[in-house]
Amino acid sequence: MEHSSEFANLVASLQSALGLIDFESNASLRQDTLTLCDYLTDPVFRIAVFGPFNHGKSTLLNALLGSRTLPIDLIPTTGAAIAVRYGTEINTRITLSNGREIVEPGTDILKQYAILDDQRRMRGDVTGVHVTYPHPFLQTGIEFLDLPGTNDREAQEMLVRDRLFTCDLIIQVLDARKLMTLGEREQLRDWLLDREIKSIVFVVNFLNLLEPDEQKEVFHRLRFVAESFRADLPSGISNLYRVDALPALRARL
Template identity: 50%
Template sequence: MKSSLTISKSLQTACQFIDAQENQQLAKDVELVCQQLVNPHFGIAVVAPFNFGKSTLINALLGREIMPTKMIRTTGAVISVKYGKTLKTIITLNSGRVIKSNDTEILKEFAVLNRKGQRREDVISVEVFYPHRLLKNGVELFDLPGTNDREEQDTLVRDKLLQVDLVIQILNARQPFTQGEKETLHNWLFNRGIKTIIFVLNRMNELESIEDKNEVYNDVYSTTKTFESDLPQGFKKLYRVDALPAIKAQQERNIWKIITSGIITFESTLFTIISVQKEKTNQTRLLRVTAIASQVKSVLQKKANNLTKEIKDAEDIRNAVIEKGKQREEYLRKEFKTRVKTYRNWLSLDTLVGTYQANAAEALETGSFNNWQNSKFKSTILSYTQSIENLANQSCDEFHKSRPNRIKISFPSCPDVSLPKRQERDFGQWFGDIFNGGANRRKLDKEYERKKWQAYKTAAYNYLSKFRTDTLASLNKYEKIVESLIVFTIPPESSTVIQKRYYLNDLNSSLNAIQDIESLKIETNIYRLNWLKRFKFFLLFCKNCLFLLLQ
């Protein structure tokens, strides 16, 4: 079993994730149940709408008119009644001033509603000390404001109910179980794990006929049976007490009227219930903690779900960007390789020689090589390099990289042509040309032209070969640089998403802690009395009855 301090700390930590404005009451409930976990007193609260006889019932239990009572709404503050050797009242104000009195007349000034039905705002606490055996051993009795008047009184009552171990709900025989009372029971008690409750049916003496009394009692009894209680089996939930006749009978010391008012039976049962419940205080308080923890869990789970969705939506957007970026990278890489390959194929020696050797040789022969190189050859090269460079620059711009330097194009210098020597005719060829019309001369000239043309072609070939070698080296270097740049950089997660993920982890840790608290419900089984304890408490009940009768 976790310690009360551990449970309290876990619940308060989880409460930090609750929006204080939207869940103000829940946050307050958490604070209250955590305080109650370590409260050494056994608290009993008397709750009912105004003018149902709360203060009168307390007076009947104490055997003396201590609480102020009127026919109109009276109690405007939470009055704590504790054990003391003598009757004493202590009022603590906001200013720090403490007012003490040896009677309870001062309550009329500080704890009673004024004519406008308003309570004093400067009162922090109202305590009454009285030497009654019911209050011994740390029992604290609370007289609460009525629940059918102002919202601020309702808030006081609702908060205090989380800080008591037993609730006495007073019902008016003339209007038992109004719809408002049923809603109060569910919203203020059962929904918050407060199930240690007993009902007192007051003012049955005001009903005229036995039939009316039986009808009302049976109706109330059938209704109270539907409410789940955490009281040990064997104890009734409903008790009939005529509070005003009881206090009058006690003043008159009329034993028969005291007995018939029901106060003896109720007070004896109350003593017995207190004896039983004080043994299982931790268990009943845990029921409230788990109920409030479940409400906190519901709020946090909704918040965690929303946060999870926000993170997932952000991740989906980021993943879509990454996928699109990778696809774009793949396309640009492929397109770049295609353009480079096309250029490289054009730079093959066979292609260059087949396409440009003759033109280059002719330009060499005519002395227009530089013009050919600049106007014909260079323009084709630029069309290839610009196509590659444009794609590379576009890729770098898209991926936010620095553009590379341009492809270096090195044109070899104008090649030197080693022209062949013209072969002169020997005497026989010269003499023969006299008779054959210069055939030998023409033959030698033709051979010379062939060799000369071959020399120009060889020079062009060497030029193209040198150009190819230099250009391929430059292209290979450029290709490596650009391939290292055509890389889509995966964008980092935004700091907002990272913070949300850390926040969600902490939130889930608190949710797990709350689940651990909720699991404690498994250990809070219905308290069953074995026959020995039943007999023991029966003797205790009889003893209390006898003591009260003889008192």
């Protein structure tokens, strides 16, 4: 209760300080402050899955949950920041820009409100997407955040950049077939490290599609890349892991 009061006072102070900011020259600072205020009013341990489209982010989360909870397809689909928290039943809540909320059992409604349209654009009227799921890991106070891919439209990239600022742990998904591209390195530097977001874990997907000798070489090279970036993780915790997301999901179904 005491912490809640402290958070409320901090949020009030930050919101008051916004009035002193020159919006035009400090737009990024203002947005980060607003995002931080939103986070402090609803503190959870938030784990975001981050990376370009078609890297298997939603598939990875589905494998962790043990079901096809989030939309996955051969064509990249995630068109919203989808928060997954604990609940005794699987439900989806969509919040629209006019304040209306739509709550339905299951997750089929995600196909209508949380995927990209035919022009690969997000819906402009959706401000929040929340899924509840009865998984013991989530019951400990963990929230998963499934983010849109970052190698597409500017609107998606701005959404991802803003939401990363509210997260306690970032899982950056890498494609073993492409190693870490220049764009991924720049996003790691500009969106995370330069903003003092240092709790980052790299997860390498698609290694199973390479020959055994290639797998060893790629993982060795990625380990060197991962170790070159500083990380704010507990002692003894690696910041590089391998996962074969789709086979893992199939094994859980």
